[in-house]
Amino acid sequence: MMPPPGAPVEELLVARFRGHARRLFWSALVMIGVCGATAFFYDNLPTGFENWMLLAAAAFVVMLLVVFPFLVWLSRTYTVTTRRVIVRDGLGARRRRELSHTRGYSIAVRRGLFQRMWGAGTIALSNGVDAPLRLLNVPNASLVHEVLADQIEVNQILAHRDEHSNFSA
Incomplete structure (x- = not known):
């Protein structure tokens, strides 16, 4: 239905979307790898290393390579x-x-x-x-x-x- 000539046309939402999520594939692989490596090495570290060091390194890698790319994707x-x-x-x-x-x-x-x-x-x-x-x-x-x-x-x-x-x- 067309509005009459000169009448204001209401702005309607046609589509809202984000970029394809396939760019998060590598982030998902990193997350799986970090979880697997952390589970394997927890309480199984060589002498001189502590479990908190392992968890801190895993958290840093997850924040840098998983959470940050996800937030960038989510923000656009x-x-x-x-x-x-x-x-x-x-x-x-x-x-x-x-x-x-x-x-x-x-x-x-x-x-x-x-x-x-x-x-x-x-x-x-x-x-x-x-x-x-x-x-x-x-x-x-x-x-x-x-x-x-x-x-x-x-x-x-x-x-x-x-x-x-x-x-x-």
């Missing part, structure tokens, strides 16, 4: 609404970039070998003026590409219709 979200695309990222200081569908932009999809295997891809949105907005490791990249193309088309049709309805009034 992509939102597609009926009016714009929003990218939010950052652990401490949050950064937000937006791109309006009405202005129009080009969509480029790049998919490496592993991204093709998982159905993911990197989508670059460029309006020709600002730096391209990159959506990294997007799951179902072809579906997201189709949704973005549809949103551009609908928003430009609405903008064109509203522009011409103002001239006739």
Whole structure:
């Protein structure tokens, strides 16, 4: 259903997603390895080492190679609404970039070998003026590409219709 010409269009959420979780594969392997090694060496260390040293080293490795990559992955979200695309990222200081569908932009999809295997891809949105907005490791990249193309088309049709309805009034 199309709103009447000149009426404000409500902004609706189309999709909200994060990058593909496959980048956490190595973190999961590190977690399994650290747990296995800690369990094996606990109370079985050579002389001069203490169990607390083992636990401290395991905790440091888990924080550095498991928790930190997970938080980085968790901190980046992509939102597609009926009016714009929003990218939010950052652990401490949050950064937000937006791109309006009405202005129009080009969509480029790049998919490496592993991204093709998982159905993911990197989508670059460029309006020709600002730096391209990159959506990294997007799951179902072809579906997201189709949704973005549809949103551009609908928003430009609405903008064109509203522009011409103002001239006739």
